[in-house]
Amino acid sequence: MAGSRPPAPAPGATRGSVQGPAQGPVAVTGIGLVTAAGVGVKRAWSEITTGTRPRSLRRPDSLQGLPCDFMYTVEGIDFEDELGRDTLLMDRFARLAVIAAREAVANAGLDAASWDGTRVAVVIGSAHGGLRFYDEQQAVLTDRGPRRVAPKVAPLSVPNGAASxxxxxxxxxxxxxxxxxxxxxxxxxxxxxLGWLRAGRCDIAVAGGAESLASRLVFASTCQMRALSTRVDDPAAACRPFDADRDGFVVGEGAGLLVLERPEHARxxxxxxxxxxxxxxxSNDAFSPVAPDESGAGIEAALRAALADADAAPADVGHVNAHGTSTVINDLVESAALHRVLGDHPLITSTKAMTGHALGAAGGIEAALTALALEEQLIPPTVNLDRQDPAVPLEVVAGSARPARLRCAASTSLGFGGHNAALVLTRG
Known part of the structure; x- marks a missing residue:
């Protein structure tokens, strides 16, 4: 019948094409983090593993009067000092990306002044791009007329601003x-x-995500969807993944980038x-523009494909940095899918209570934190998890960071439009 949905696949099955055979891992040689929990890998990791409540929640002027008027913000960067006049050609999300990329490249022991730039790729994700600058200029157009609009709206507002x-x-x-x-x-x-490096299209790739969204229009719309927490009396307790009293996510900003290399190049x-x-x-749920498919078949398929691509068994995965947004439906759907694929042995965390939900940057930040968990053999706690939802069938790390013997871990992401993605990482 027209408009009807096809039946959900059986557990373990995928919709559409199946991932090809594993072609081997690539090396993570550098990490760059710019988050609300801290700027720089050392500071961000230290803060995220403390188990204390987040401290970087602010109420931007652009959000005044909304049901959710707060977000996690990155503090302590003087962009003009760091980037000089180049900062004028970047929206805030692109500035965050450049700061993270510089740290990742330096961390990898690479010198951008001397490498063969034709063999260096850049892949950066963003859900909204330069919407912040776009919003500002829309207000200028409305209040002051077209002749006062900045000529650089197009280059600053496009989603490729961070990558370029x-x-x-x-x-x-x-x-x-x-x-x-x-x-x-x-x-x-x-x-x-990962695919480009395996195919030999580059020797080095700088990859991850960047986002900065303080758009009044988008916040107002998301409030109408009832996706954001409205715990305005206690914002630091608002983001509480897998907790029985969660009521929505809290937006964050930031950038998380990895330097990836072909193993032979790193050696x-x-x-x-x-x-x-x-x-x-x-995978894609092919279900709703905003809601996840409650069967969880999509994220399950993505995770199974990542395991197959890594030539890893479910029993190999000792830790998952889950998408864990703190919304009622997402946490239930994701946790059930993780349990179906991995059982109850992996130690789960969601670091969003410390970074906020950084939207298109979330996957990059969380992949970086997963790499650090493997390196440090330490799993960050899920902050604000006071009473785990009994419907969540997982062991979620809470209270304090948990030492663990890890050789394989995963990071999962779910997005509006039904997009699901998963990475499997192994110890260096």
Missing amino acids: SVCRDLGARGPSLAVSTACASGTDAIGTA ARGAAVRAHVAGYGA
Whole structure:
């Protein structure tokens, strides 16, 4: 019948094409983090693993009067000092990406001034791109007329602003791409880079996600969807993944980027390998523009595809940095799918209570934190998890960071439009 949905696939089945055979992992040699929990890998990791409540929640002027008027913000960067006049050619999400990329490249022991830029790729995901600057200029148009609108609206508002800015800053002249699959964007960007490295299209890839959204229009719309927490009396307790009293997510901003290399390239230059990206899987629910398919078949298919791509068994996965948004439906759908695929042995966390939901940047930030968990053999806690929802059939780490012997971990992402993506990482 026209308009009817096809039946959901059986557990373990996929809709559409199936991932090809595994072609081997790529090396993670550098990590860059710019988050509300801290700027720089060292500070962000330290804050995220403390188990204390988040401290970087602000009420931007643009959100005044809305049911949710707060968000996680990145503090402590003087962009003009860091980027000079180049900052004028970047929306805030692109600035965050450049800062993260510089840290990741330095962390990898690479010198952008001397590498062969034609063999360096950049893939950065973003759900909204430069909507912040777009909103500002829309207000200028309304209040002051067309002759006062900045001539750079187009180059600053497009979703490829972060990728192009990082290419320009680093002299990366290889293939570049902006990925926009809503909240799965950062994960899909890393998966894309994995494919390019395996195919020999580049030797090095800078990949992940970047986002900065303080758009009054988008916030107002998302409030109308009842997706955001309205715990305005206690914002620091608002984001509470897998908790029985969760009521919605809290938006965050930031950037999380990895430097990925073909293993032989990393070996040839004697690079320290921090982790490996071993597998990637993606799917679409083909169900709703906003709601996840409550069967969880889509995220289940993506995770099974990532495991197959990594040539890993479910029993190999000791930890998952889950999407864990703190919305009622998402947490139930995702946790049930994780349990079906992995059973109850992996230790689960959601770091969004410390970073906020950074939308298109979330997958990049969480892949970076998964790599750090493998490197440090330490799982960050899920902050604000006071009473785990009894319908969540997983062991979710709460209270304090948990030491663990890890050799394989996963990171999962679900996005509006039915986009699902998963990465499997292994210890370096």
